[in-house]
Structure formats: structure tokens, C-alpha cells
Amino acid sequence: MADDYEAALVRITGRVQGVSFRVWTRNEASRLGLAGWxxxxxxxxxxxxxxxxxxAISTMIERxxxxxxxxxxxxxxxxxxxxTQTPTRFRITG
Structure with missing residues (x-):
């Protein structure tokens, strides 16, 4: 793994459910070349x-x-x- 590769767990609060936040996140993350869920x-x-x-992580945090x-x-x-395992794509899990 390259030195500039990282993983972060991010919790977003506020009015974030019922506004397509997960679909938006998947699309933005994919545009930035991020993997995860x-x-x-x-x-x-x-x-x-x-x-x-x-x-890309920093940009996604700003977004x-x-x-x-x-x-x-x-x-x-x-x-x-x-x-423990590097994800290969970005997906919605729930």
C-alpha cells in the first residue's frame, strides 16, 4: 500500500437521511477514486x-x-x- 493511502470512518449528522445522501456519497466517492461503503x-x-x-479523502471530507x-x-x-482488506469499489450497504 502506498504511503499516501489511508482509510477513515466518517459519521455525518444533521438532516442526512431522506435526502439521497448515500447515493450522493457513492457518486462523489467514485468520482474521487475512493473505495468503501x-x-x-x-x-x-x-x-x-x-x-x-x-x-481524495480530504476532498471528500470537505464535500x-x-x-x-x-x-x-x-x-x-x-x-x-x-x-483488514482493501475495498475495491464504493457501495451502499444499508
């Missing part, structure tokens, strides 16, 4: 695992703050994630 959580947040080049039309993001919390 995104899902809705029972508490109303969206959780995403994003993996790829550091610069999370805006989200799709209709979203109102109140927080974006990023934590490092250890990968």
Missing part, C-alpha cells in the same frame, strides 16, 4: 468508510459538509480506520 444508522446519522489517496441538495449537515467526524 456508506450506510444509514439507526440514530439518524450516515456512516461511511472511505479509503484511498489522502488528497460531506455540503452534501446533496436538501441536506443540512451539522457535524462530520472523521476517525482513522484500519483495513
Amino acid at each position: 456508506v450506510r444509514n444508522e439507526a440514530d439518524g446519522s450516515v456512516l461511511a468508510l472511505i479509503a484511498g489517496p489522502n488528497t 460531506f459538509w455540503h452534501g446533496p441538495p436538501g441536506a443540512s449537515v451539522s457535524s462530520v467526524e472523521k476517525k482513522p480506520a484500519a483495513l
Whole structure:
């Protein structure tokens, strides 16, 4: 794995469910060349695992703050994630 590759677990809160946030995330992540997954959580947040080049991760974090039309993001919390297996694409898991 290259030195500039990382993985992050990101929790996005606010009005992020019911506004196509997961589809938007998959599309944006794919445009940036990121792999991983995104899902809705029972508490109303969206959780995403994003993996790829550091610069693409940083760009995606910035984009999370805006989200799709209709979203109102109140927080974006990023934590490092250890990968046992590197994802090859980006998918919606729930």
C-alpha cells in the first residue's frame, strides 16, 4: 500500500437521511477514486468508510459538509480506520 493511502470512518449528522445522501456519497466517492461503503444508522446519522489517496479523502471530507441538495449537515467526524482488506469499489450497504 502506498504511503499516501489511508482509510477513515466518517459519521455525518444533521438532516442526512431522506435526502439521497448515500447515493450522493457513492457518486462523489467514485468520482474521487475512493473505495468503501456508506450506510444509514439507526440514530439518524450516515456512516461511511472511505479509503484511498489522502488528497481524495480530504476532498471528500470537505464535500460531506455540503452534501446533496436538501441536506443540512451539522457535524462530520472523521476517525482513522484500519483495513483488514482493501475495498475495491464504493457501495451502499444499508
